[in-house]
Amino acid sequence: MHNDVERCVRAVQSKDARFDGWFFTAVLTTRIYCRASCPVVPPKPENMRFYPTAAAAQQAGFRACKRCRPDASPGSPQWNERADVVARAMRLIADGVVDRDGVPGLSARLGYSTRQLERLLSAELGAGPLALARAQRAQSARILIETSSLSMSDVALAAGFSSIRAFNDTVRTVFALSPTELRKRAKRCAPSSGTLSLRLPFRAPLCPDNLFGHLAATAVPGVEEWRDGAYRRTMRLPHGHGIVALRPFPDHIACQLTLTDLRDLSNAISRCRWMLDLDADPTAVDTELAKDPGLEPLVAKAPGRRVPRTVDGAEFAVRAVLGQQVSTAAARTHAGRLVLAHGEPIQDPAGGLTHLFPTPEALASLDPESLALPRSRRATLTNLVSELAANEIDLGVGSDWERTRAQLAALPGFGPWTVETIAMRALGDPDAFIPHDLGVRVAAEGLGLPSTPAALTAHASAWRPWRAYAVQYLWATGDHPINLLPQ
Incomplete structure (x- = not known):
């Protein structure tokens, strides 16, 4: 979008928060970059320059606005909507792959050479993977400086900087303030207890x-x-x-x-x-879905529905198998038993959490006979766990959606419902669709839409690429507890 200068200027002049994170506005006269909704008086159009990322604006020599804090705006929705290599790279950078494995590790995950990846990211985003990761480290540092009482050396280490000097230089360059000055401007600091x-x-x-x-x-x-x-x-x-x-x-x-x-x-x-799903663009999604007369009343009644995802793709895949052809309560019971038997215990002084969900490696050694499941589902689960433990299937944020779908579909016991449910909630594909789901079919029939899987799939082609969001609106017609905010 940053190349559409006229549209960007209109968004800045109207202070339209919907475009925060879509692009960043740099002001030539002040050498500051802002989000679209910055509350200050908009600069003259001839003094505006637009960048696709905060990292690109920083690389061009601009510092973050102290008023609108553009580094803290929602991320661009396109990185979660797209399945190409640039979008996958951005999801992996946000997940910390560069900080942990370096650019070579990121390149290897994507199947590209380091030089190819640098060229692709720089061409589209105006910054390479190191600069993008550096911008993320700067934001992490700011959060720690402003919300904790950690020493600056501990902040630097926690934010991923290799040295105090790199930390100080980055903070000064990005925010035009020293770390100490940033802390003084903050309203409060929390204890350094983690x-x-x-x-x-x-x-x-x-x-x-x-x-x-x-x-x-x-x-x-x-x-x-x-x-x-x-x-x-x-x-x-x-x-x-x-x-x-x-x-x-x-x-x-x-x-x-x-x-x-x-x-x-x-x-x-x-x-x-x-x-x-906080980086979604609900306006774009709802505008498209509301074109369907069947969905329009649902969108108008409760706009802005998101797709609930997961923090761990492997965990969700295991839970999806446990949930095949059983009620929500039964699925929770099966998963809870698995957690007690194989999960890692933790302490939670503030609540009732007791375990981490078991890893595929921990589940690889389980005895299938110990599972209170039908024999066929035991085989489905053990096959999945074996593939995940061997790193044969990638369910991470940077995965290739179609390749992963094909790998899952090749496993015994994995039908369209399970594959698409995982694609929706673990892989984050906004166009994942489950026309075989009973709740979806009942909702479709109640709205006067086709209810057989084939006919509903044909009808839903007009909802692309937002069919996963359409599912949320269809599910919302039922009285299942998933539709109710707990009290």
């Missing part, structure tokens, strides 16, 4: 009912819970584990993170945003 409180922004509107209702209704005992108006869960992270509490508010999601290692901050935030 617990952080922050706000996760999103593009309005956001309908929290099905989003949090689904997560709460399907919560695995010991791993997830709804407590005091917040969805809480454990997370397995690269350097340790964490517990997150997420509470919806009209203009943000309140996020409280308790981490065993603060180096996981950026990764934890990225996974929470991914799980809640």
Whole structure:
């Protein structure tokens, strides 16, 4: 979008928050870059320059606006909508792959040479993978500086900087303030206990009912819970584990993170945003779906529905198999038993969480006879776990959606419902569609839409590429607990 100068100028002049994160506006006279909705008086159009990422604006010599904080705007929705290599790279960078494995590791995950990847990202985004990761580290550093009382050396280490000097230089370059000055400007600091409180922004509107209702209704005992108006869960992270509490508010999601290692901050935030689908563009989705007379009343009634995802693709795939042809309650029971037998125990002084969901490696050694499942489903589960433990199937944020679909479909016991459910909630494909789902078919029939899988699929071609969101609207017609925000 940043190449459409006229459209970008109109968005800036109208302070349209819908375009925050889509592009960044740099001002030649002040050498500052802003989000589209910056509250200051818009500059003259001839003094505006537009960049696709904060990293590109920083590389061009602009610093972040202290008023609108563009580095904290929602991410561009296109990185979660697209399946090409640039979008996959952006999802992996947000997940911390560059910080952990370097650019060679990122390139290897994508099947490209380092030079090819540098060229692709620079051509489209105006910055290479190192610059993009550096911009993310700067945002992590800012969060830690402003919300914790950690020493600056600990902040630098936790944010992923290789040295104090690199940390100081980056913070000064990006924010035009020293780390100490940033802290002085902050309203408060929390104890340095590893617990952080922050706000996760999103593009309005956001309908929290099905989003949090689904997560709460399907919560695995010991791993997830709804407590005091917040969805809480454990997370397995690269350097340790964490517990997150997420509470919806009209203009943000309140996020409280308790981490065993603060180096996981950026990764934890990225996974929470991914799980809640916070970088979606609800206006684009709802505008397209509302063109269908059957869906239009549903969209008008509760706009901004998101697709509830997961923080761990392998975990969700296991849960999808456990949920085949059984009720939500039965699926939770099966998963809870698996967690008690094979999950890693953790401490949760603030609630009732007890375990991390078991890894595929831990499940690879389980005795199938110990599972209270039909024999065919035991085989389906053990085959899946074996493939995941051997890293034969990639269910991460940077996976190739169609390749992963084909691999899953080749496993015994994996039909279209299971494959598309995983594609929707683990892979994050916005066009995943489950016409065989009973709830979808009943809703379609009630709305006067075709209800057989083949006919509904043909009708739903007009909903592309947002069929996963259409499913959320169809499910919302029922009285299942997944549609209700818990009290």
